[in-house]
Amino acid sequence: MPALITLLTDFGDQDVYVGVMKGVMAAIAPQAQFIDLTHTIPPQDLWAARFNLLNTYRYFPPDTIHLAVVDPGVGTARRAIALATAQGTFVGPDNGIFSGVLAQTPVLRAVELANPTYWRTPTPSVTFHGRDLFAPAAAYLAQGVPLESLGPAIAPESLVSLDLPPLKITSNAIEGTIQYCDRFGNLVTTIPSDRVPSGSWYLEMGNHKIKGGITYGDRPIGSLIALIGSHGWVELAVNEGSAEDALGGMGEVKVVVRW
Numbered sequence: 001m002p003a004l005i006t007l008l009t010d011f012g013d014q015d016v017y018v019g020v021m022k023g024v025m026a027a028i029a030p031q032a033q034f035i036d037l038t039h040t041i042p043p044q045d046l047w048a049a050r051f052n053l054l055n056t057y058r059y060f061p062p063d064t065i066h067l068a069v070v071d072p073g074v075g076t077a078r079r080a081i082a083l084a085t086a087q088g089t090f091v092g093p094d095n096g097i098f099s100g101v102l103a104q105t106p107v108l109r110a111v112e113l114a115n116p117t118y119w120r121t122p123t124p125s126v127t128f129h130g131r132d133l134f135a136p137a138a139a140y141l142a143q144g145v146p147l148e149s150l151g152p153a154i155a156p157e158s159l160v161s162l163d164l165p166p167l168k169i170t171s172n173a174i175e176g177t178i179q180y181c182d183r184f185g186n187l188v189t190t191i192p193s194d195r196v197p198s199g200s201w202y203l204e205m206g207n208h209k210i211k212g213g214i215t216y217g218d219r220p221i222g223s224l225i226a227l228i229g230s231h232g233w234v235e236l237a238v239n240e241g242s243a244e245d246a247l248g249g250m251g252e253v254k255v256v257v258r259w
Contacts, residue, residue: 002032003031003065004033004035004060004061005025005032005035005064005066005067006034006035006037006060006066007039007068008041008056009039009069010041010045010049011039011069012039017131018039020131021134024135024136025138025139029139032142037053037056038052040183041070045070046070046097046162047180050099050100051180051188052180053066054100055231057101058087062086063088064089065088065089065138065142066090067091067134067138068097069092070095071093071130072095073093074128074129075126075127078095079113080113080133081113082150083098084107084108085101086105094159094160095160096160096162097162098159099161100162102156107156107159109153111150111152111153113137118137119136120133120136164177167190167195172258172259173257175256176234177254178190178255181244184242185242185245186229186236186243187237189233191233191255192232192233193228193232194232196212196257196259197259200259201226201258203234203255204256204258205253205254210226212227213225216239217239218239220239221239221241222241224236224243224246225239234255
């Protein structure tokens with residue numbers, strides 16, 4: 001079966017960056033298959049990239065190669081890396097982009113992409129490592145090159161991590177924050193579904209007390225609702241509207257689920 005490579009970037013679709021990366025990979029691994037997760041991560045938004053990777057990798061075969069390039073530190077001392085886990089291989093910058101995944105599945109092996117044999121050119125661009133370092137690394141892995149050939153091993157505990165604030169849990173409440181806003185304006189919290197009781201519950205955010213429900217249509221059009229999203233996190237939504245517009249609410253915004 002041809003190797004499968006997923007792509008996640010903040011490059012958008014106006015410019016040729018994504019197409020060029022695919023061209024580089026196709027030249028190295030012509031049989032590889034590509035799946036675009038998204039290229040509309042907000043520019044330099046590592047938290048959005050973290051969230052989207054965290055909620056997608058489990059749906060792919062464990063030999064999938066996940067190429068993720070949201071890289072505000074490109075050209076600086078931040079490392080270019082490749083990581084092997086039991087649930088896939090990940091290629092991208094060492095800036096915390098993979099830390100959500102790695103909170104769920106441990107690193108088996110990690111390397112820095114320091115072997116120029118597997119770069120596109122011996123003199124890579126300092127502003128486009130996606131083309132010159134990451135895409136070639138993913139393609140060579142797809143061709144069967146061992147991870148260890150790409151560069152020296154690095155200690156998993158040295159990887160940069162973006163850590164969500166810890167939940168505060170009592171006998172009848174869980175306090176978390178907002179971690180992501182999707183294109184519908186749904187505000188996704190850091191409270192996982194397995195922490196929410198099966199009975200009635202509600203969510204507090206600022207002066208708002210929002211009843212928990214099952215799906216968006218459980219409330220009248222234009223009304224707020226709290227529910228478990230398909231991603232497995234409690235989210236705030238507006239039926240046929242935007243919770244972001246109604247509530248604001250990104251950054252360190254406290255939310256509390258009570259029952």
